[in-house]
Amino acid sequence: MANTETIPVTAQGTAKKRKRLSYSIWFILPAFILYTAFVIYPTLNSVNLSFTSWDGVSDEIRYIGFDNFVEMFRSERVYNALKNTLILSLSLVVLENIAALILAILVDQVRWFKSLFRSIFYFPVLLSGIVMGFVWAIIFNFNFGVISQLLDRIGLSDWKIDWLGNPNYALLAIIITTVWKGSGYYMIIYLAGLQGIPPELNEAAAIDGANRWQRFRHITFPLLASAMTVSVMLSMIGALKIFDQIAVMTDGGPGFATETLTYIVYKVGFGELRQGYGTALSLMLFVLILIVSLIQIKLLRKREVQM
Incomplete structure (x- = not known):
């Protein structure tokens, strides 16, 4: 039944x-x-x-095997772009996260107008990369830029630097610009992490005699491990794909001083009409981002467990 x-x-x-x-x-x-x-x-x-010599325009697609990849690994221009990409990525990951953490701590400790300061620091994130690039290109301009005019006014004309025209400083200008734009975004992530830390922990440490640095080193910083994992991952991926600032401010120059893997894909594919070769470069960039992301996840997750 x-x-x-x-x-x-x-x-x-x-x-x-x-x-x-x-x-x-x-x-x-x-x-x-x-x-x-x-x-x-x-x-x-x-x-x-990626296995063709297609120019991106014609109907004819001719297969050339691994010729694009052979040329890619023999090209000094590609190795220069890879070097610039790694320098840019490592610099942005370190500087953006340091700046974001400092801003988050400052905003978290402000008693009055906390929302106002949070909005001010976050405002650059809302600007498009194109607009931000044009603004900073004017600021860095050697002849009429804000920095050059300020140095002229205070009698330090000899200190003027051609930021965007000198190969030794052009990449640094891109880094400064990107840090200014991106720090506010990662500040929000760190701020959320800071507000999730129980205040009783810091109060108990202060009663036990721990100073500000000791409380930050042994309480705040370890408890921000998950927020740091997210921020470092996002900043690294964003740095590897940076394009807008370079396109507006330097166009990859002077020479090839600021040409990255992302930008060389654009220049080769659309400027030189070599879509097949540009596609092979984009696949290499995809593999690079994948490898870097997997390594980061493994190392940062291991750090979270240890802390």
Whole structure:
């Protein structure tokens, strides 16, 4: 008797699950079709194009095997772009996170107008990379830039630097600009982490005689491990893909002084009409970002566990 009652209930439950599953599939299907059309298919097609000499315009596509990859690994220009990319990425990860952590601590300790200061520091994030690049290009201009005019006014004209025209300073100008723009974004992440730390921990440490640095070193900093993991990951990925600032401020110059892997893909693919070679470079950039991200995740997660 018990078996005859259980079977219909089970069958009814299975039918409901199948019905819910069918509804879920219909909801997911439009997004899956769009994602396939605009992400999966172009990615797979890029792998195919990397083995061609296609110029991006003509209908003829000629397969050349691994010639693009051989040229890529023999090119001094590519190695220079890789060097610039690594220098830029490491500098931005360190400087953006240090600046963001300092800003977060300052905002967290402010008693009055906390929301105002948070908005001021976050405002550069809202600017587009193009607009921000134009603004800083004017600031760094050797002839009429704000920095040059200020040095002229105070009688220090000999200290003027051609930031964007000197290969020794152009990459530094890009770094300064990007740190100014991105620090506010990571400040919000650190600020959320700071506000999640119980105040009783710092109060107890202060009662025990710990100074500000000791409280930060042994309490605040370890408890910000998860926020730091997110910030470092995002800043590294963003630095590896930086494009807007370089396009507006230096166009990869002077010479190839600020040309990164992202920018060389654009220059080769659209400037020199070598889509096949540019696609091969973009695949190398994808592999680089993937490797760096996996290494970061492993190291930062291990650090979280240790802390």
